[in-house]
Amino acid sequence: MRKRLSVLLVSVLALSACGSGGDTADTDTAAASCAPSSGPVTLTYTTWIPGIEKVVKAWNDKNPNIQVKVQTGPNGNGGTYANFFNQLKAGNTPDLGHIEYDALPSFRVQDGLFDVAQCDIVAKAKDQFIPWTWNQVSFGDAKSAWGVPQDSGPMALFYRADLFEKNGIAIPKTWDEYAAAAEKVKAAGGYITNFSQSDINQFAGFAWQAGGRWFANDGQQWTVNLTDDKTKKVADYWQNLISKKLVSTVPPWTTEWDNAYNSSSAWTWVSAVWGANSIMSGAPKTEGKWRVAPMPQWDAGSTVAGNWGGSATAVFKNSKHPYEAAQFALWLNTSEEALALLNQEAQLYPATTAGTKLPFLANPVKFYGDQKIYEIFAQAATQVTPDFTWGPTMTSTYANASDGFKAAVSGNGTLSDALAAAQKQTVETLKSQAIPVKE
Amino acid sequence: MTTAVKAAKPTAVKAAKATAIKQRTLPMLVMAVFTVYFLTPIWWLFVGASKSSEQFTSTNPLWFADFDLFTNISDLVAYREGVFLRWLLNSVLYTGGAALLGTLLAAMCGYALAKYRFRGRELIFNVVLSGVLVPATALALPLFLIFSKVDATNTFWSVFLPSLVNPFGVYLARIYATASVPDELLEAARIDGSGEVRTFFKVSTRLMFPALVTIFLFHFVAVWNNFLLPLIMLSDERLFPVTLGLYTWNTQVNQIPELRGLVIVGALLSITPLVVAFLLLQRFWRNGLGAGAVK
Numbered sequence: 001m002r003k004r005l006s007v008l009l010v011s012v013l014a015l016s017a018c019g020s021g022g023d024t025a026d027t028d029t030a031a032a033s034c035a036p037s038s039g040p041v042t043l044t045y046t047t048w049i050p051g052i053e054k055v056v057k058a059w060n061d062k063n064p065n066i067q068v069k070v071q072t073g074p075n076g077n078g079g080t081y082a083n084f085f086n087q088l089k090a091g092n093t094p095d096l097g098h099i100e101y102d103a104l105p106s107f108r109v110q111d112g113l114f115d116v117a118q119c120d121i122v123a124k125a126k127d128q129f130i131p132w133t134w135n136q137v138s139f140g141d142a143k144s145a146w147g148v149p150q151d152s153g154p155m156a157l158f159y160r161a162d163l164f165e166k167n168g169i170a171i172p173k174t175w176d177e178y179a180a181a182a183e184k185v186k187a188a189g190g191y192i193t194n195f196s197q198s199d200i201n202q203f204a205g206f207a208w209q210a211g212g213r214w215f216a217n218d219g220q221q222w223t224v225n226l227t228d229d230k231t232k233k234v235a236d237y238w239q240n241l242i243s244k245k246l247v248s249t250v251p252p253w254t255t256e257w258d259n260a261y262n263s264s265s266a267w268t269w270v271s272a273v274w275g276a277n278s279i280m281s282g283a284p285k286t287e288g289k290w291r292v293a294p295m296p297q298w299d300a301g302s303t304v305a306g307n308w309g310g311s312a313t314a315v316f317k318n319s320k321h322p323y324e325a326a327q328f329a330l331w332l333n334t335s336e337e338a339l340a341l342l343n344q345e346a347q348l349y350p351a352t353t354a355g356t357k358l359p360f361l362a363n364p365v366k367f368y369g370d371q372k373i374y375e376i377f378a379q380a381a382t383q384v385t386p387d388f389t390w391g392p393t394m395t396s397t398y399a400n401a402s403d404g405f406k407a408a409v410s411g412n413g414t415l416s417d418a419l420a421a422a423q424k425q426t427v428e429t430l431k432s433q434a435i436p437v438k439e
Numbered sequence: 440m441t442t443a444v445k446a447a448k449p450t451a452v453k454a455a456k457a458t459a460i461k462q463r464t465l466p467m468l469v470m471a472v473f474t475v476y477f478l479t480p481i482w483w484l485f486v487g488a489s490k491s492s493e494q495f496t497s498t499n500p501l502w503f504a505d506f507d508l509f510t511n512i513s514d515l516v517a518y519r520e521g522v523f524l525r526w527l528l529n530s531v532l533y534t535g536g537a538a539l540l541g542t543l544l545a546a547m548c549g550y551a552l553a554k555y556r557f558r559g560r561e562l563i564f565n566v567v568l569s570g571v572l573v574p575a576t577a578l579a580l581p582l583f584l585i586f587s588k589v590d591a592t593n594t595f596w597s598v599f600l601p602s603l604v605n606p607f608g609v610y611l612a613r614i615y616a617t618a619s620v621p622d623e624l625l626e627a628a629r630i631d632g633s634g635e636v637r638t639f640f641k642v643s644t645r646l647m648f649p650a651l652v653t654i655f656l657f658h659f660v661a662v663w664n665n666f667l668l669p670l671i672m673l674s675d676e677r678l679f680p681v682t683l684g685l686y687t688w689n690t691q692v693n694q695i696p697e698l699r700g701l702v703i704v705g706a707l708l709s710i711t712p713l714v715v716a717f718l719l720l721q722r723f724w725r726n727g728l729g730a731g732a733v734k
Contacts, residue, residue: 050695073687074689075693079686092590
């Protein structure tokens with residue numbers, strides 16, 4: 001079934017990119033198997049991970065016959081994904097590319113990726129990965145993998161232990177308690193958190209935790225469901241906090257936003273593991289005052305976490321050396337040496353089970369009052385529900401939803417309205433790209 | 440009668456003076472408002488670049504805290520083995536080279552169109568002129584596909600060659616050549632035995648000089664600020680111009696928040712060459728604009 005979909009899409013693409021039909025057929029046969037190349041090979045790898053050169057150098061020093069050349073650019077949505085698509089059209093993609101989980105389906109739909117599960121080394125390594133991260137690259141199909149999972153963003157609650165203690169507020173374990181705490185925090189002159197108005201990914205993490213399932217693909221067509229009951233519950237919950245002005249709403253990743261945390265105006269942040277570093281550098285005045293607790297739950301006593309972020313190392317279909325590329329991608333994302341370097345240089349949090357237990361993640365962190373915060377995230381990493389699927393046009397879905405979110409935050413409409421609008425626009429986008437979608 | 444005139448005169452002068460002041464105040468006010476409007480972001484940038492990252496978020500964005508500009512600059516230059524300096528150098532090469540060569544090409548082309556009569560002259564001119572209407576951004580993707588065909592993407596030339604083209608410069612050069620190079624002078628040069636090329640360089644370019652400076656400046660700014668072409672063409676960091684490099688860093692601020700400070704200092708340094716070019720060349724530029732306007 002899946003094959004039929006891709007064949008259909010390939011022909012659509014061949015029609016639109018005139019004259020490239022022959023090329024597509026050639027690469028189809030070339031990339032059908034995962035055989036080792038003979039002789040030394042050079043691979044190109046495009047990524048925007050800061051400090052990746054050091055990691056790649058470690059590989060190059062040990063593998064004189066498989067040399068990797070790093071190429072770089074802005075982050076995915078900042079231009080590198082657009083470049084990948086252009087390069088697919090021109091037939092000169094790099095061998096390997098850094099692709100976030102939420103963008104992977106769009107490359108799959110355009111038939112740009114090599115199925116690395118065809119390489120026995122990758123198929124064998126499957127069990128090393130945390131199951132839900134593997135699902136992010138296999139899209140639920142046991143026989144395929146459209147990349148090797150690289151990192152993940154399990155979510156937890158960052159909170160200002162000092163302020164909660166001083167005001168006698170208990171650390172919320174459920175979302176109900178969180179809303180109740182929000183009232184008390186407001187009374188004490190703060191905001192419980194800042195609602196990330198234009199960064200829809202955080203909201204996606206909340207919906208993921210609550211059991212929302214935005215996209216599904218049965219092999220023939222996509223289903224879009226941005227307004228399922230679970231997602232609606234989350235939207236109504238945050239809408240309530242916004243309407244009551246219990247949360248601040250400055251745009252994320254700005255200096256005002258840093259300042260909201262630095263000046264102790266925002267008391268918690270439900271964020272991913274990499275958020276630890278954002279607070280550290282954005283709010284240096286609050287050193288020693290933050291702690292981490294598990295994410296608040298919808299049902300008391302349950303243990304479900306959301307995920308925010310994470311990416312895969314994908315092998316492009318045009319690669320002439322898929323076996324070696326897969327070999328490198330595996331080393332990059334499973335070897336202790338590479339995982340340690342990636343974490344040190346770019347705060348990437350491993351997607352493998354063994355990776356989350358590596359010694360450098362067991363250390364107490366000074367900024368968090370010497371709490372061993374990564375133990376909380378290691379636990380959260382195992383509690384992320386496995387069957388959340390991203391859609392094939394996330395860039396435009398995000399843009400659509402975030403327009404409505406911004407309006408809702410300034411008092412025009414609600415988050416639910418925004419999601420309903422994004423639902424409609426996403427279905428239209430899929431249709432306009434000739435991607436089969438269920439109405 | 441005479442007394443009346445005498446009495447009336449001073450008030451008339453006063454009134455004229457008053458209207459003159461009024462007439463001057465309003466434009467001055469408008470200009471003052473615009474000056475503030477245009478300079479505020481630059482002021483903000485300068486102030487921001489002089490702060491440590493901690494003070495950047497916590498102090499007044501339009502006034503100084505501790506003056507750390509030089510520490511910030513040395514941090515920037517030291518970051519990732521000085522890749523920023525490499526980007527600046529690349530920008531100077533792309534921009535300076537393309538603006539110089541592009542100006543020469545535009546001048547020759549415009550001059551030829553103005554001073555020689557040949558078949559298809561107007562057609563060529565109109566085709567070139569229609570090029571002014573096509574935005575550079577619309578051409579970036581087709582250029583990428585063309586360069587892909589000859590395996591020349593991700594090279595110096597993939598950015599440099601397309602940057603040479605400047606249809607607006609051709610237009611300006613033609614207008615200026617028509618206005619400032621008299622046919623009689625060319626005739627005299629020919630009679631004296633000067634070849635066409637020599638006449639162009641020794642006589643015509645001198646007359647067209649203010650125009651050439653204008654073209655150069657326009658071209659310089661356009662290439663310096665051209666962002667989409669390098670974004671699409673280049674994936675080797677060592678080839679990036681400074682605009683693309685800073686943008687790349689800016690998209691990584693989520694992951695590496697320290698980069699924000701470097702981006703701000705880098706932005707300040709990256710506009711400095713433009714400011715310098717304008718201050719040095721504006722004298723010529725003004726002359727050029729004036730000459731074109733009168734004739």
